[in-house]
Amino acid sequence: MSINISKAVICKGALFLLLFVSAIWVLHSSVRPSSAGPQNQNRQEEMKREMQERREKMRREMQDKIGGLPPEILALQSDEKVQMPTIDDAVKAALAAAKEAALPLIDTKFHNNGKTITVPDDHKSIQAAIDAASSGDVVLVKPGTYYELLVMKDGVKVVSGSADGGDELVPVEGAMLKLPRRTLRTIIDGSQSKTSHNGMFDFNPGLGRKAIIDGFTIQNLPAQNHHIPGHAHGLNVRGASPVITNCLIRNNGSTGIGNHVVYYDQDSPMPKRDFRWANIKHRASAVIFNNIIYGNLGLGVGCNHFSDPYILGNEVFNNSDAELGEDPTPGIGGKHGSAATIIGNIVHDNPGGGILCKDGASQGKHQIDRPTHPTIINNVVFDNGSSRPGIACNGSGSETMPVKIIGNYVYDNSELIGIGLQKGPVGIIEDNMVIGLQKGSVGIIEDNMVAGSKLPGIAVNGSTALRLNRNKVTDTKHAPGFVIVNGAVVREMIGNAADSNQGPPRFVLGRDATVGETGASNL
Numbered sequence: 001m002s003i004n005i006s007k008a009v010i011c012k013g014a015l016f017l018l019l020f021v022s023a024i025w026v027l028h029s030s031v032r033p034s035s036a037g038p039q040n041q042n043r044q045e046e047m048k049r050e051m052q053e054r055r056e057k058m059r060r061e062m063q064d065k066i067g068g069l070p071p072e073i074l075a076l077q078s079d080e081k082v083q084m085p086t087i088d089d090a091v092k093a094a095l096a097a098a099k100e101a102a103l104p105l106i107d108t109k110f111h112n113n114g115k116t117i118t119v120p121d122d123h124k125s126i127q128a129a130i131d132a133a134s135s136g137d138v139v140l141v142k143p144g145t146y147y148e149l150l151v152m153k154d155g156v157k158v159v160s161g162s163a164d165g166g167d168e169l170v171p172v173e174g175a176m177l178k179l180p181r182r183t184l185r186t187i188i189d190g191s192q193s194k195t196s197h198n199g200m201f202d203f204n205p206g207l208g209r210k211a212i213i214d215g216f217t218i219q220n221l222p223a224q225n226h227h228i229p230g231h232a233h234g235l236n237v238r239g240a241s242p243v244i245t246n247c248l249i250r251n252n253g254s255t256g257i258g259n260h261v262v263y264y265d266q267d268s269p270m271p272k273r274d275f276r277w278a279n280i281k282h283r284a285s286a287v288i289f290n291n292i293i294y295g296n297l298g299l300g301v302g303c304n305h306f307s308d309p310y311i312l313g314n315e316v317f318n319n320s321d322a323e324l325g326e327d328p329t330p331g332i333g334g335k336h337g338s339a340a341t342i343i344g345n346i347v348h349d350n351p352g353g354g355i356l357c358k359d360g361a362s363q364g365k366h367q368i369d370r371p372t373h374p375t376i377i378n379n380v381v382f383d384n385g386s387s388r389p390g391i392a393c394n395g396s397g398s399e400t401m402p403v404k405i406i407g408n409y410v411y412d413n414s415e416l417i418g419i420g421l422q423k424g425p426v427g428i429i430e431d432n433m434v435i436g437l438q439k440g441s442v443g444i445i446e447d448n449m450v451a452g453s454k455l456p457g458i459a460v461n462g463s464t465a466l467r468l469n470r471n472k473v474t475d476t477k478h479a480p481g482f483v484i485v486n487g488a489v490v491r492e493m494i495g496n497a498a499d500s501n502q503g504p505p506r507f508v509l510g511r512d513a514t515v516g517e518t519g520a521s522n523l
Contacts, residue, residue, distance in 0.1 A: 060506065067480070067505030073516050074507070078497040082474035084451050090380045090409040091176060091346055097378040097407070098313025098344025102289040105310055106243050110210050111138050111157045118142065118161075126150055126188070130158065135210065143185040147192040149200060152242060154207040160186035160215035172248060175292050176346055177315040183215045183248050190252070191220040199232040200252065205239035205262045205282040215246040223253030225324055226298040229270065233258030234296060237309065239282030247291045255298035255329075256319065259284045259307035259338070273364030277337070280306060287312065294318045300350065303334035304360070306370065308341070315346040327387060328352030335360030337370040339401070343377045353388030354381035354410070357403065359395030372396035375404040382411035393441065402466075403443060412452035446470055455479050456508075457498065462486040468515075470495040478504065485510035492516070 057079075064074055085093075114136035121142070123129040127150050129139040135155025142161045152158070160166065166182030190200050200218045203211065213235075224231050234252035235244060239262025249256040262282040265274055284307035291314045293300040300316035303309060316331040331350035334340050334357040347354040357372045373396055381390040390410035397403035441463035450457030450473035457473030461483065468490045473481035481498025484490055485508065493515050498506040509515060 063505040064507065067507045068509040068511075069507040070509075070516065073493055076494045077507070078470075078495050080472075080497045082449065082451075082472045082497055082499050084411075084449060084474060085409070087380060087382065087409075087411060094344040094346065094378045094380045094409070095313050096344070098289070101310065101341070101343045102287065102312045105209065105287045106212075106245070106289070107210060110155075111136055111212075114138055116140050119146075120144070126158065130156055141186055141216070143182070145187040145189055147189050149190060149193050149198045149202075150188065151198075151202045152204065152207060152211050152213070152240075154204065155210040157210075157212040157214065158216075159212070162215075166215075172292050174294065174317070175315050177290070177292055179248060179290075179292060180215055180246055183246055184217060186215065187217040187219065189220050190222060193222060195222040195224050195232075195253075197230050197232050199234055199236035199254075199258075201235045203235075203237055203240035203242050207240040207242055209241050209243050209285075209287060211240070211242040213242065213244050213247060217248040217250070219249075219251050221252035221254055223297055226254045226258070226302075226321065227324065227326065233298070233302070237284055237286045237307070238262055239284055241283065241285040241287075241309075243287045243289070244291060245287075245289045249291055249293045249296070249300075251295045253297045255302040256293040256296040256300045256316075257286075257288060258299075258302045258304070259286060259309045259340075260303070260305035260336075261307055263305075270364060274366040275305065275336070275364045276366050276369045277306060279366075283308065285309060289313055291315075297321050297323070299329045299333045300331045300347075301333075302329075303332075303338035303340040303357075303374070304336050305368075306337045306339070307334075308339040311340055311342045311345060313344045315348075317347070317349045320351045322351060328385065330354060330356040330388060331384065333357065334372050334374050334396075336363075336372065337368045338372050338374065339370075340374045341377075342374055342379060345379045347379060347381045347390075348383050349385075351385035351387065353392060354384040354390040355379060355408075356388060356391070357393040357396045371398045371401055373398070373401040373403050376406065376408060377404070378407040378409075380409045380411075382409075393443075397442060399442065405443070405445075405448075407447070409449065410451070442466065448472065449474070450481070451475050453477070453479065456483040457481045458496075459483045460485075460488040460490055460513075462488055464489040464491070465493075466491050468493045468496065471497070473498040473506075475500045480504040480508045481506045483508045483510075484513045484515060486512070488513040490515040 116138045117129045119126050119129045119141045126146055130153050133156045139158040140161055160182040162182050168181045169178040170181045200221050221234050233255045234249050235257045237259040261280045261284045263279045264281045286309040289312045293316045296319045298321045300319040301311055319331055320328045322328040328351040330353035331347040332355045357374050384390050393403045443465055444467045445465050446467055446469045448471040452475050454477045456479045457476045
């Protein structure tokens with residue numbers, strides 16, 4: 001068999017070989033060590049950087065083309081390098097935001113003119129002192145361990161004694177936050193109690209923010225299944241709006257702090273109950289500020305049935321009910337129309353996820369008629385297991401009552417996205433790290449940062465993002481930075497950045513998804 005190669009082909013091949021060798025020689029010459037001095041070395045380093053930038057740009061352009069985002073939308077995104085703050089810096093910012101939010105909510109003068117009742121000097125038990133107190137009075141509890149289950153009274157402040165350096169901030173094992181020394185030496189313990197519907201603290205319905213608990217270790221509520229109606233929590237905030245601050249809430253056999261409203265038909269059989277907004281008798285709008293909540297058999301803080309507490313500047317970690325045989329619950333959770341304001345918390349190492357909300361199962365004759373719609377701002381969320389995201393909402397929010405997720409920092413959330421709205425929520429999500437909308441959610445996702453997710457940093461999955469703007473995603477391993485799939489709709493998408501995703505496109509738009517005000521789609 002003969003091989004016929006024309007002279008033209010040979011000439012073209014020779015010319016190509018010559019050009020290739022010349023290019024290699026020029027490249028070699030431009031980067032090899034030189035004795036020409038610092039100026040030439042600086043130029044060599046600059047050329048290396050330029051080459052790296054060109055390679056990165058080519059890689060990004062190839063990824064973007066594969067991802068399917070319309071060119072006119074892609075042109076509105078950012079190519080910036082994402083710089084993550086350290087967790088310590090994020091915590092400082094979070095706590096500052098929490099303090100700013102808490103100050104106007106807590107009346108620091110109301111109890112100044114009341115009488116002080118001291119335990120055990122005036123009364124041997126804390127409950128006896130509370131019963132003897134009137135609105136405006138202070139129950140001052142000296143150091144010790146008190147084996148009591150307590151019922152609070154409106155207008156009364158129960159506080160641990162600050163003598164002998166009690167207000168000095170001291171470390172708490174396993175925690176990043178510090179608490180006053182008086183908190184650790186004044187303990188309310190439930191280990192000698194029997195399981196009942198009573199928590200370590202119960203709050204009378206209608207009680208308001210003039211009722212304050214300040215500076216106690218609250219521990220060892222007997223174990224129970226918080227999924228079964230009639231259960232207790234470490235602190236039962238039912239139809240009440242107290243202030244809970246400077247407390248260590250640990251190792252309780254149910255959710256650490258449980259919030260929900262009281263209805264007019266509270267004592268009716270479940271099949272006849274009316275769970276609509278108009279049937280609320282007492283709201284539940286507690287201020288939960290600067291507490292450490294860990295090791296509880298359930299959520300750290302739970303928000304149910306239209307409760308709207310302020311959860312500010314707490315550290316919530318290692319809370320789990322996995323031993324009950326169901327999927328573990330998150331550090332902070334909400335359902336059934338709750339609308340918590342969650343600002344500046346540190347939420348970590350909860351196996352069931354960080355901060356989650358959902359619609360909740362149907363109950364009663366008349367169903368919940370408002371969506372779950374928390375406001376989640378400036379929280380630091382990291383290392384919250386592999387079963388749920390760091391922040392996620394499922395079936396929550398609406399066009400008029402959106403979920404708001406703003407300014408959170410979510411790091412290294414193991415196997416899942418750090419933040420998600422799922423199954424129908426309407427939400428506003430701004431300034432976060434690691435985010436997702438899934439299964440019918442609606443949200444606004446702006447100014448977020450995402451780091452360390454093994455799945456997409458920001459996912460809009462079968463959901464609607466009213467705005468998806470100025471988000472930053474980094475280190476998503478082998479997953480895209482942004483994913484818009486399964487019929488998802490993004491109405492506005494501007495200024496988003498993603499880097500350090502190893503291989504997949506920065507942005508992925510599914511064929512049945514649309515993006516942009518004109519409804520641009522990848523068809």
